[in-house]
Amino acid sequence: MSRQQRTTRGKKRDSVIMNDAIRARELRVVGEDKQQYGIIPREEALRLAEEQGLDLVLISPDATPPVAKIMDWGKHKYQLEKKKKEAKKNQKKIEVKEVKFSCKIADNDIAYKVKHAREFLEKGKHVKLRVFLRGREMANPELGVEVLNRVWPMVEDVGNMEKPPHQEGRYISMYVTPKKEK
Structure with missing residues (x-):
C-alpha cells in the first residue's frame, strides 16, 4: 500500500483527514520544514507529498482554503503517544x-x-x-x-x-x- 492510498478510514478516534481522503480542490500547503508552498491544487499537493515520501495531512479543514501539511504522519503520531506516556508517568496519583x-x-x-x-x-x-x-x-x-x-x-x-x-x-x-x- 503506497503512502498516497493510505487513509484513516478504520478508526473513528483518529479523525485525521489525509492523502486521498482530502476532498478540497485547492489547499494552502505547508512543508515539513515549515516551507510555504502557497495555494495549490489538491493533485499537485499529493504529488509533492509523494515525491518527498511523506503524507499530506489536513491541519485546518474549516479555513478558506483548507490548510494541509506535508509530514510523516506515523512519526508524528508516535511522538504524540510518547509525550502522552511521559505526561502520564510524571502524574502524581492521589490516594x-x-x-x-x-x-x-x-x-x-x-x-x-x-x-x-x-x-x-x-x-x-x-x-x-x-x-x-x-x-x-x-x-x-x-x-x-x-x-x-x-x-x-x-x-x-x-x-x-x-x-x-x-x-x-x-x-x-x-x-x-x-x-x-x-
Whole structure:
C-alpha cells in the first residue's frame, strides 16, 4: 500500500483527514520544514507529498482554503503517544482513604479511628472522614457535624481541612489533606 492510498478510514478516534481522503480542490500547503508552498491544487499537493515520501495531512479543514501539511504522519503520531506516556508517568496519583464514624460513637472508638486517619495523613494520603446517618438520625444531621467537629482537633496538626463538614445524602463528610512538609 503506497503512502498516497493510505487513509484513516478504520478508526473513528483518529479523525485525521489525509492523502486521498482530502476532498478540497485547492489547499494552502505547508512543508515539513515549515516551507510555504502557497495555494495549490489538491493533485499537485499529493504529488509533492509523494515525491518527498511523506503524507499530506489536513491541519485546518474549516479555513478558506483548507490548510494541509506535508509530514510523516506515523512519526508524528508516535511522538504524540510518547509525550502522552511521559505526561502520564510524571502524574502524581492521589490516594483517598475513608474513615467512617457513626453518630453514637464512643470516645475510645473515635480515638482508635483517628489513629488510623493520622497514619494515612502522615503517609501523604488524603482522608475522607464520614459519619453515616441511620434512620431518624437523618432528621438531625447536626449530630454528624458534631462528631466531625470532635474529630478535627485530633487531626489538625497533621492535616488541612480541604472541605468542611457537609451533607452528601446519608453521609456527613469532611475532606482532609496532609500538611505540606517544609
